[in-house]
Amino acid sequence: MSLSAALSYGSLATKARLAPYSNKSKNKANAYTSNQAHGFTLLEILVVLVLVGLVSSLVMQGFSFTINLQDRLKRQLINNQIHDLQEIWFRQVTRSFIETVPNENQVAFRGTSTTITGTALLDLTGNAGIPTNTSWLVENTEQGQQLSYTSESIPKTIVANWNTNNLRFQFLGHDGELYDEWPSNPGDKNIPKGILLSSSSEEPVFWYISISNTRAPPVETYEFN
Template identity: 25%
Template sequence: MRRRRAARHSAGAGGFTLVEVMVALVVTSLLVAVLMGALFYMYRVQESLQDELITREKVLRTRAWFEDVLSACLPIKADSGLTNVPFSGSTSEIRCETTQSLRPMLGNAPVPVHLSLVRGDRRTRLAYDEYRPGSEAAEGTRFTLAEWEEAEVEFRFADHDGKESERWPKEDGRQEETLPALVMLRIRQKDTPEQVWIVGLRNDPWFEPPRKMPFGLGIK
């Protein structure tokens, strides 16, 4: 009797049955599958967010360059004899002399620049050129600021009365307004809201700058 009881005890304490082992393997496989799925989803979300951040940063940088160049255009008249590139614009290009060149050579020295909308095969790109005293574009200064696919892109100009026009200077505009109050880049794409890049020009000769007293005291 003692031998039989010892044999039964040793057989029961020898390990797991086959069914228990199979159940443990199935549960472990399910946990690993759930964990791998969660990790894969997390990596996909992280990659998507990274791509979105890169795209967003590129757009913000392009808009900042666009605003820097145009906001610093000089209000020089064509008949002043001071420049060969007074501010002029149409729906497809803008020419001006700016103190905020994207590739400055002599600090903030004025540089004639040319922004143009180049339309190709289903794409429109915003091109940037710099000019030197001659009529040729400076070598190495031509590059693309932005590019859109299947989009209608155009420049628009607004005077100090808020009236938009397709050209600058306007034929019926004030002679004193050498610069527009606003420059707008309108971007229309299918199934997306219209985008408008708006730049206010700082060098504005139409309005007198506010007078300031020394030591931060203003005149009201």
């Protein structure tokens, strides 16, 4: 046998011996590839579940924060509207106080740091043009202080509440000074130019009302023939 023929025969014999091992490796690779193509491992599923849980948690937290913020804004808006309405009630009634009472049954204007009494042309229900004895009161409560209203036809009504303890009335005189009582001088029959309801506590209050209507409207009489 020649040398080349011997080498060729040896190469073929070596390939024949290695063929079973090569086929086993290919079969293992094909099996692994087949498993990868048909499903996920348990670790991959756990990772996906964790990520989905984290994303869901963040979304729910953001949604809850948005809802709570919206509720707080609504409550704040409602409270602001209520406070505006309360101030309008106080302003409209207080502006209608008159200086000269039409008869002896009417009350002249008097004021202290906690009480205002006088004759007004407008009551809390909106009835206008009829002189009515009217009072505003600052009263202490368990939570702070409140502003109450009363008149000849309306029982005492709570108009507003504040978490404060130094709410008070002050009266602007014609000399530009603020007074804690009115009249500022004994025998003075004028009403103040304005009334200030204020508090400097954690819940500040600053309601200033200019009293513009200082005369009762004249009553005209007619004779019919």
